[in-house]
Amino acid sequence: MSRIIAIANQKGGVGKTTTSINLGVGLSRAGKKVCLVDLDPQGNATQGLGYNPDEQDITIATIMEKIISKDFNITQEFGVLHHEEGIDLIPSSIDLSLMEMKLLSVYIGREKILNTYLEMIYHLYDYIIIDCKPSLDIITLNALTAADGVLIPVQAQYYSAKGLEQLLGTISQVVTEGLNSSLAVDGILFTLANNRTNNYKQITDIVKNTYGHSIHIFSSTIPRAVTAEEAPAAGMSIYQYDPTGTVSKAYNDFTCEFMILEEGV
Numbered sequence: 001m002s003r004i005i006a007i008a009n010q011k012g013g014v015g016k017t018t019t020s021i022n023l024g025v026g027l028s029r030a031g032k033k034v035c036l037v038d039l040d041p042q043g044n045a046t047q048g049l050g051y052n053p054d055e056q057d058i059t060i061a062t063i064m065e066k067i068i069s070k071d072f073n074i075t076q077e078f079g080v081l082h083h084e085e086g087i088d089l090i091p092s093s094i095d096l097s098l099m100e101m102k103l104l105s106v107y108i109g110r111e112k113i114l115n116t117y118l119e120m121i122y123h124l125y126d127y128i129i130i131d132c133k134p135s136l137d138i139i140t141l142n143a144l145t146a147a148d149g150v151l152i153p154v155q156a157q158y159y160s161a162k163g164l165e166q167l168l169g170t171i172s173q174v175v176t177e178g179l180n181s182s183l184a185v186d187g188i189l190f191t192l193a194n195n196r197t198n199n200y201k202q203i204t205d206i207v208k209n210t211y212g213h214s215i216h217i218f219s220s221t222i223p224r225a226v227t228a229e230e231a232p233a234a235g236m237s238i239y240q241y242d243p244t245g246t247v248s249k250a251y252n253d254f255t256c257e258f259m260i261l262e263e264g265v
């Protein structure tokens, strides 16, 4: 059974893209068929896998435009890039920034454009991972409408808890307003962690005490390491860039924990 996971947090720089790439490649290394959809006009996931966003003829914006204009003549291969680490990518570029205006001019079903496309490729993959942009706009709403689950990377910082409240409010609105009644929160992943500091412990305790009773909090956490900052410029996952490093081990552990949660294996 295929699962669509949106990796979302409207707060910027919390590790959404890094988690999208390394969970995606991690699942692919575990033998899963994975497609990563870059749904951010910044194109960081595209870049992080070694592609230049400005050089892509077809991006997720092209595909969404086709769906908006009811041109459903899209082959399964349309726009798909095959990365050497085994993961497929639907790239993004700055073109996606015009999509918000275009979507707002769609009268009915503007939240479901991405969903319509993903239904066409759903059967090809075990996991489709959507790397969301740092905002809760109509584009991210398209991801939440299409997804089965939301994974929330959280950096243990003072402002994180407040931002979480807003994100969880939007998710519950997506459910209650019928856009996607089966949307679930898969869990919170602590990223850029420095678990030796008091601040880290305080903030993670607040998040655990506030949300831990209703939301899964992954026991794996992702530490901060300079190699994780360098890997995107090399266009590769952390497993390939720094196979024996702490971040590689952490994403590997997290991927196993994620698969147990999703598949019970």
Ligand SMILES: Nc1ncnc2c1ncn2[C@@H]1O[C@H](COP(=O)(O)OP(=O)(O)OP(=O)(O)O)[C@@H](O)[C@H]1O
Residues within 6 Å of the ligand: 011, 012, 013, 014, 015, 016, 017, 018, 019, 040, 042, 044, 132, 133, 134, 191, 192, 193, 222, 223, 224, 225, 226, 227, 228, 229, 230, 232, 247
């Ligand atoms: N574990 C880590 N250790 C060190 N640096 C990291 C780690 N994870 C991510 N980074 C770096 O932190 C920055 C933000 O990470 P990332 O791009 O994954 O966040 P994001 O939430 O996708 O950001 P945005 O909101 O802009 O999309 C990047 O420069 C990335 O390389």
Ligand SMILES: [Mg+2]
Residues within 6 Å of the ligand: 016, 017, 018, 040, 044, 045, 131, 132, 133
């Ligand atoms: Mg990002």
